[in-house]
Amino acid sequence: MNGALVTFRKELLSYFVSPVSWVIAFVFYAWRGYELSSLSRYFAATNGDPDVFVSATYSRPSTFWMVILVPAILTMRCFAEERRTGSMEMLMTAPVKDSGVVVGKWGAAAAFYALLWLPTALSLHVLEYGPFLGTDLSFGPVFAAYLGMFLLSAMVLSFGCFASSLTDNVLLAALLSILFAFGLITLPQQLPAQLGELGQNYYVRELLDKFDVMRNFSEWFARGLIDTSQVAFYISGIAFFLFLTVVSVASRRVA
Amino acid sequence: MITVTDLTKRFGQTLAVDRLSFQVESGEVVGFLGPNGAGKSTTIRVLAGYHPATRGSASVAGFDVAKQSLQVRQSIGYLPENVPIYPELRVVEYLRYRAALKGVPARDRKVAVMRAMAKAGIEDVRRKLVGHVSRGYRQRVGLADALVSNPKVLILDEPTSGLDPNQRRRIKEVVRELAEEHTILFSSHILAEVQDVASRILVIHRGTLRADGAPDELVRSSVGRRLVVAAACDEAAMRQLLAGLPIEGVELVEGTNGLTRASAGLTEGADPRAEIGERAVAAGIALQELKLDAPSLEEYFQLMTEGADRAAENEALVGDSETAGAA
Structure with missing residues (x-):
């Protein structure tokens, strides 16, 4: 526990002092701000439904950038960089459990990621005033949607940690993570058509439906509904990839 | 404090450490000496819990490195050969982080970091x-990182590697100061580094232990010692003087000033100087010089490593020629 907490603090500090983190934040806020102001002006001009506005904000390109690319950038250095520079030896010979190190690193990435999203919730509040929407937004769906987005990204972050533990090449780690996130978002919708008859099989469709994170997100979280089975799916996914990361890190001792 | 028994470590087909056994007692400063690639770092990494042993066992501070790795890591301060440190942290921040990681209580952390920084200068x-x-x-x-949790055992892998002479001297001074409170195992491929600070030396080569003892003791017991005698006599008298002594390969040089010098290899542990003195007095020969010429520790190290390689090569050649002859 101590090892996880100490690692968490150190890693979180590293994110804050890294120029890459600030570039990510700047690009995201500028891009997101532009998207939201354009969208709100459009809704104000067309007297659009404010609830539709909230769900519409999640289908903007910056959201995909945040789910596919940013987790990969945040986690690519987790273990790959430690191995490349040799600091892994210092970490692994400290009196701390491998699981503590893994949880601490993932926790810091997830916390920094959540902090990146936080100001965008405040910006939604600002949009309620003046020349933008000029109406109150329902913040129940906003909270649920942020939770859904965070759980999905936290799972991608846990895979990113795992990918980073497999190699000492940070770019390869990032690429693996991007492929995973891209596959998770697109494959469940694309595969049935590609699989032909097998894609129409009841069990295959059921399985793919469970993994269809975008559909589940728009049907549940974006509407302000929190389904415990969805939450359990993401938490299981996070635990699974963190477990794989611990195994991968521990196996390096054997090498 | 450190016990290594029949330790073997393989990386695929490469045998890095081969049935290595040694002990380091509490309070000792032991130099782990060997040429590059001898297996020093691999042995040290096994002791530090970074690599598991392929066979054999090792314990540090009474804890088994394989079964009680966490306790071992709590008991040691480890300095790897290349010190990889997070460049974005300040020195004091890095040490505070390491102290926390090593379980130093928050209330003691500031003092522990200050003390470690003072010791490392x-x-x-x-x-x-x-x-x-x-x-x-x-x-x-x-080094301060290794000291920050005030461990009983310090394991330092090539602590002076890549440093200039002043920096090397400073590190050696620090190690000497630390020897008062810690058990220290430190490796080097430079003999002078070890000779200056270690009370005992382990010489490792090709993964096996070649010698173990105090630096002076190792040289004294060395088979490379030679007897040197210079006396005011001719060669025949010198041969008489040396006849029947535990020496071999006598080389005589008759000088122009009536002196004859003799040099001979000694059998292990022999010291015939007293007997030569008595014989010279009895024969009425004036001795000008009588000494045992021991090799330097540097020469001894060369003998233990390169010499061993040559002997192995010769054995292999003899084996090959015998096989060819039999065929």
């Missing part, structure tokens, strides 16, 4: 980013 760079300090200072930051 890095207080003047405490506010500098680790990425901005010189290699010598970085090595000492690594």
Whole structure:
């Protein structure tokens, strides 16, 4: 526990002092701000439904950038960089459990990621005033949607940690993570058509439906509904990839 | 404090450490000496819990490195050969982080970090980013890291590697100071580094232990010692003087000033100087010089490593020629 907490603090500090983190934040806020102001002006001009506005904000390109690319950038250095520079030896010979190190690193990435999203919730509040929407937004769906987005990204972050533990090449780690996130978002919708008859099989469709994170997100979280089975799916996914990361890190001792 | 028994470590087909056994007692400063690639770092990494042994066992401070790795890591301060430190942290921040990681209680952490910095002599760079300090200072930051939890055992892998002479001297001074409170195992491929600070030396080569003892003791017991005699006599008298003594390969040189010098190899543990003195007095020969010429520790190290390689090569050649002859 101590090892996880100490690692968490150190890693979180590293994110804050890294120029890459600030570039990510700047690009995201500028891009997101532009998207939201354009969208709100459009809704104000067309007297659009404010609830539709909230769900519409999640289908903007910056959201995909945040789910596919940013987790990969945040986690690519987790273990790959430690191995490349040799600091892994210092970490692994400290009196701390491998699981503590893994949880601490993932926790810091997830916390920094959540902090990146936080100001965008405040910006939604600002949009309620003046020349933008000029109406109150329902913040129940906003909270649920942020939770859904965070759980999905936290799972991608846990895979990113795992990918980073497999190699000492940070770019390869990032690429693996991007492929995973891209596959998770697109494959469940694309595969049935590609699989032909097998894609129409009841069990295959059921399985793919469970993994269809975008559909589940728009049907549940974006509407302000929190389904415990969805939450359990993401938490299981996070635990699974963190477990794989611990195994991968521990196996390096054997090498 | 450190016990290594029949330790073997393989990396695929490569045998890095081969049935290595040694002990380090509490309070000892032991130099782990060997040429590059001898297996020093691999052995040290097994002791530090970074690599598991392929066979054999090792324990540190009474804990088995394989079964009680966490307790072993709590008991040691480890300085790897290349000190990799997060460049974005200040020296003091890095040491606070390491102290916390090593379980130093929060209330004691500040004092522990200050004490470690004082011992390693890095207080003047405490506010500098680790990425901005010189290699010598970085090595000492690594040393402070090893000391920060005040461990019983210090394992230092090539602590002076890549440093300039002044930095090397400073590190050696620090190690000497630390010897008063810690058990220290430190490796080097430079004999002078070890000779200056270690009370005992382990010589490792090709993964096996070649010698174990105090530096002087190793040289004294060396088979490379030679007897040197110079006396005012001719060659025949000198031969009489040396006849029947435990020596071999006598070389005589008759000088122009009536002196004859003799040099001969000694059998292990022999010291015939007293007998030569008595014989010279009895024969009325004036001795000008009588001494045992021991090789330097440097020569001894060469003998233990390169000499062993040559002997192995010769054995292999003899074996090959015998096989060819039999065929």
